[in-house]
Amino acid sequence: MITVETVDKLIASSRPKPGLVRGISLAMLGLAIFLGALLINPDLLEWSGSLGMFFMQIIVIALVAAIIWSATRQRRLAGVLLDSFEAVQLKQWDRAQNALVKLLRYPIRQPQVRAESLLALAALAEARHLYEASQRIYESLLEESNADPIQIHTAQVALAAVMLRTGQITDAVDLVDRLARQELPEPLRAQVELLSLFREVTMGQAEAGVDRAQQRRELFRNHLSTRAGYGYGLLAAAFDRAGQPQSAEKYWHDATMLVRPQDLLERFSELAPIAEKYHAAEYAI
Amino acid sequence: MSSDDLNIMLRSFRRRLAVIRVLRIALIVLFLLAFIWADQLDEPDDKHMMFLVFAAAVLTWILLVIGSTQTGREVQTASVLLNIGKLDDAEVWLHKAMGRFSLSARGKVIACQQLAALFMRREQYAEVVLICRTLLRRRLCRLHSVWINTRLLLADSLLYMDRVYEAYQAVRPMYDVPLTLADRMKLLPIQLRYELAADQAASAVVALKEKIEIAELLDAPRAALVHALLAEACRRRNMRPQYNFLIERARLYYDLDKLAERYPILTPVVADTNTIVSDLPEGHA
Known part of the structure; x- marks a missing residue:
């Protein structure tokens, strides 16, 4: 079960330890220096017996073993990382949770990898409607600012959406407005427009929702792929509230062609009245 | 060069x-x-x-x-x-x-x-x-x-x-x-193009549901391509309800005319779609 406490622990445990050289790298450096010293002066350690005779060989074997262990561990973690990302893409949430908890239990040195893992954990929390937990993750990512610009942008958009769901309207509106004012490439603009539309539907601003419907539709279609279905669902809600049932019906049809109605409602419970009112598309497969 | x-x-x-x-x-x-x-x-x-x-x-x-x-x-x-x-x-x-x-x-x-x-x-x-x-x-x-x-x-x-x-x-x-999910996503459009070019539409329509699940993870043009290729396979196998569903979905993702220019194997599907009288309102896919 993902709770706020679990999330706090995983954020802390996945944070890389400070210092230029640490852990296995420090041990390997130490062994290498010791080996160098022994090569210059084998009498450095006055040990007698078979241990003394083979001490240098033992050092070399320890060094090689440390390198192999480190490489094996990296490969194992890479496998867990891949497994977690695949599980999130396929919405296999139990599998994703097992993989992500395993992954985030240890420090992750690469900031982008850590950020991507935390975003995956946040997506898992959101899928289970654990919005406080997901909010904690997004806020932590934005505070630490140790991720690439696209990850930071994704965290901002997701945080604004979570704030809208949890009733933190003022903060959400501020963040949405700030994002909307930014000059963004179209794929990122599409995400912000989806968020703005969600805000308008949540706050009952029907006219604003339908005003730029055509422009938004093109943006969603070109850049959101299957997730454009969520945008069409929200447009259906906007048109319905604006008293245009025909357009609402057609947008709902398109939304349910791309995304199943239960998935639409899972993500946006605000669409429940729309689902009751209009017919969903039929799945022939 | x-x-x-x-x-x-x-x-x-x-x-x-x-x-x-x-x-x-x-x-x-x-x-x-x-x-x-x-x-x-x-x-x-x-x-x-x-x-x-x-x-x-x-x-x-x-x-x-x-x-x-x-x-x-x-x-x-x-x-x-x-x-x-x-x-x-x-x-x-x-x-x-x-x-x-x-x-x-x-x-x-x-x-x-x-x-x-x-x-x-x-x-x-x-x-x-x-x-x-x-x-x-x-x-x-x-x-x-x-x-x-x-x-x-x-x-x-x-x-x-x-x-x-x-x-x-x-x-x-x-x-x-063993192929990762990312590998399967890259392979699917190529596999379907091969199966249609080699006149193996029967193979193309096997596991339709799983293939659509993978297609939904692709970006819009490739998702449209996979849907259109599957539609062409269904057309050859006289699977009319599946064909109608797939072609309507393909149109929601991307312009089929552009796809057919690049992939002539889709010409029958696009020609068939273009002869359907559309009573959808302006701006609809």
Whole structure:
């Protein structure tokens, strides 16, 4: 079960330890220096017996073993990382949770990898409607600012959406407005427009929702792929509230062609009245 | 770049990889011999020489890592330029990476694969086939992703050149190894194109649900392509409800006319769609 406490622990445990050289790298450096010293002066350690005779060989074997262990561990973690990302893409949430908890239990040195893992954990929390937990993750990512610009942008958009769901309207509106004012490439603009539309539907601003419907539709279609279905669902809600049932019906049809109605409602419970009112598309497969 | 220039470049690339293999073995043997020789010397010269040999080994390793890192950076720069459409600039960086002296074959192999991707963007399929076949002569077991991508590029190009059986031979080994979700996402459009070109629509319609689940994870144009290819397979198999569903979904993702220009195998499906009188309102997909 993902709770706020679990999330706090995983954020802390996945944070890389400070210092230029640490852990296995420090041990390997130490062994290498010791080996160098022994090569210059084998009498450095006055040990007698078979241990003394083979001490240098033992050092070399320890060094090689440390390198192999480190490489094996990296490969194992890479496998867990891949497994977690695949599980999130396929919405296999139990599998994703097992993989992500395993992954985030240890420090992750690469900031982008850590950020991507935390975003995956946040997506898992959101899928289970654990919005406080997901909010904690997004806020932590934005505070630490140790991720690439696209990850930071994704965290901002997701945080604004979570704030809208949890009733933190003022903060959400501020963040949405700030994002909307930014000059963004179209794929990122599409995400912000989806968020703005969600805000308008949540706050009952029907006219604003339908005003730029055509422009938004093109943006969603070109850049959101299957997730454009969520945008069409929200447009259906906007048109319905604006008293245009025909357009609402057609947008709902398109939304349910791309995304199943239960998935639409899972993500946006605000669409429940729309689902009751209009017919969903039929799945022939 | 002309075919002759490309052939010369690929011959030089093969020669360099062979030289790298020989040099690596020679270096290891040289250092081992140096250690043995130093051990035979009288004291204290043996300790001093051992230390010098050890220091030389470490210095050589550092220089190799620096060279390898520089090659990696050049490949990365080329990759970014390729993604933003600056193909000529990308080609310059790839030539640099492939021409730089380095004892790491890995960077050069990745650069060569990126060169194939660049020619793919230019729609120079004969060149792509030449580069991919050069790469596949090497054992790429340690570079699994390069092996996968090279086979996919090769099959893709061969399909564009209507060399259907050779395209099958290019992807056939991929079915014997575990594939990640990302690999399956890249393989699916190529597999479907092959199956339709080889008149195997029955194979194409197997596991429709799973194929659609994968298609939903793709970007809009590729999602539309997969849906349209599946629709064409259903059309050939007289699976009318599935055909209607798939073609309507394909249209929601992307313009089918544009797809048919690039993939003539979709012409029947697009022609069929265009003869349907649309009573959808303006702005509808």
